[in-house]
Amino acid sequence: MSGLVAILNRAGQPADSSLLTRMLAAAPHRGPDGFGGWFEGPVALGSAQLHSTPESLGERQPLSDKAAETWIVCDGRLDNRAELMAALGDALPDPETASDAACIAAAYGRWGEGCPSRLLGDFAFAIWDRRRRHLFCARDLVGIRPLYYRLTETSFYAASETRQLLNVPDAALRPNVGMMAEYLSGRLLSVEETLHDGILRLPAGHSLTVTSETIRVRRYDEIKLTRIRLRNDQEYAEAFLSHFREAVACRMRSHTAIGVTVSGGLDSSSVFGMACRLAGDQPGVRAYALTSTIPAADERRYLDDVLARWPVPAHTVSCDDWDGPTTLEQCAMRRDVPDLPNGAPWSILYQAAQRDGVRVMLGGDGGDEWLSGSLCHQADLLRTLRLFSLWKDCRATGWSFDHAILPLIPRPLKRLARRCVPEPLPPWIDPGFAARVGLRDRWQRRPTIRPSTCAQRDLLSALDSGWYALQHELTNRLEAERGIEGRSPFYDRRLIEFALALPDEQRRRGTVLKLVLRRAMGDLVPKSIRLRRTKAEFSHLYRHAIEREGPEARLSSLRLADVGCLSMPAVRQLYADYRRGTADPHALWMIFAIDAWYRTLFT
DSSP, X not given: OOXXXXXXXXXXXXXXXXXXXXXHHTSGGGOTTOEEEEEETTEEEEEEOOOOSGGGTTOOSSEEETTTTEEEEEEEEESOHHHHHHHHGGGSSSTTTOOHHHHXXXXXXXHGGGGGGGOOEEEEEEEEETTTTEEEEEXXXXXXXXXXXXXXXXXXXXXXXXXXXXXXXXXXXXXOHHHHHHHHXXXXXXXXXXXXXXXXXXXXXXXXXXOSSOEEEEEOOOOOOOOOOOSSHHHHXXXXXXXXXXXXXXXXXXSSOEEEEOOSSHHHHHHHHHHHHHHTTSOOEEEEEEEOSSGGGOOHHHHHHHHHHSOOOEEEEEGXXXXXXXXXXXXXXXXXXXXXXXXXXXXXXXHHHHHTTOOEEEOOTTHHHHHSOOTTHHHHHHHTTOHHHHHHHHHHHOOOHHXXXXXXXXXXXXXXXXXXXXXXXXTTBOHHHHHHHTHHHHHTOOOSOOOSSHHHHHHHGGGGOHHHHHHHHHHHHHHHHTTOEEEOGGGOHHHHHHHHHSOHHHHXXXXXXXXXXXXXXXXXXXXXXXXXXXXXXXXXXXXXXXXXXXXXXXXXXXXXXXXXXBOHHHHHHHHHHXXXXXXXHHHHHHHHHHHHHHHHHHO
């Protein structure tokens, strides 16, 4: 995964070249193919490069367009190159070999600040426009590539990781106590704030324009919501297969072998099967899989069926053997939050892929979000008085007020109800601390995406979630540390829009989830997986991570308790419940994680 740094001294003084070097050096893993920098007056741009596509091999960023007087640094990949080339015409002198960064620069030259809406793919970039005297940044619609920024009285800084922004001039290092409360409560809602006061993330689907006097953040585009009506299940499956094939194919543009993370689940097996089909007789697809001896997480028999169907080189590792650094060790190494325990073991697979010379890894992330359907469809059935359908649905899946009634209650009434009956706080959060940071008010943040149906609203809530943003960024960081570029076909914008346009019965029919995907895969996925109803469960990784912390010792020295964030009697009760197996280990692990982050950076 590549990286970028951008500096604009808004007061007009020359940019500090040594600062750019230090910021790039703070994330050296992002530049296995080298680093580059460019300076002009108050502006400095830096690039850390990982070459993953054939067109990127000869690229050296920052890139300049002397005719347009622009310079660009980019971490990204475009998936609509042919369409973009046709629209740009002769704006690119050599379109067949032009890198994706050069295509984005040409798109900016043609459409200015409207260019991000013309781009499909995963990207974050910064462009200095000398004529307009502004720095223009943008991030892809789904938020796969990270972009953080910091604004001080005199300067603007942007980078791919928060650790690169910690020690910039004129910016004190302070914790964002409101976000600390969100993490500790298990409800991450902010898509802009980070744990660091003054360090913000550019939200997915947004652009940012900075001049000497102003800074403007705006949404440049959003997921298009339509409705699809076809004649039968087969037509839906065929239409889905066409979109899915395109989403996988455009992500196989690589100058190395393609790796695919395979679990034996439906989503990753579908990506793997399509990648093998598209590769044909050409070598270049490899499988990487985590296994487990824990029964709830054991998918080996399904994995064996997948590998028997597509006999390509495969590397398997037991996640039970994961013995990575503790939260304190991770925070000291990264100066950031640690990896989530259920994601950290993937580092073993990325390391194996790196040894094999693989740089691109496909995965099945995203299938759950768009294709599992939503029980809030019951509210849509009630709203449209399709009562017989509602009765059948409730018989198959059960009924709840939260799914069938709550989505239909007007927002003002919900706000009134919350004022009259405030939501309970997690008992381990000190009530005085929660009041000081306005935790309940933070929970009332209104979504910015407004779909037409209750089911679409529920499914799209992932794109407007702080958890969703964090998980993408942690995954990106883990991949970057192993020299891997992850690509997820289920996060293709075209596929998302198609999935959301489907009738809910194509996503979920009774207790059968992902109906359209199961039908579309045909012989690409073994029958045992197409009929599978279960999912692996990896909560044991949280328990394993907690035990490695030395929980009794950690509980006796929690720094967050000393500064008034935690109620220790309730934390100890949480630990006792965890020991009895009656408490979700995620909450206890998060307390240790945020305490480690705070202890590392602020004590």
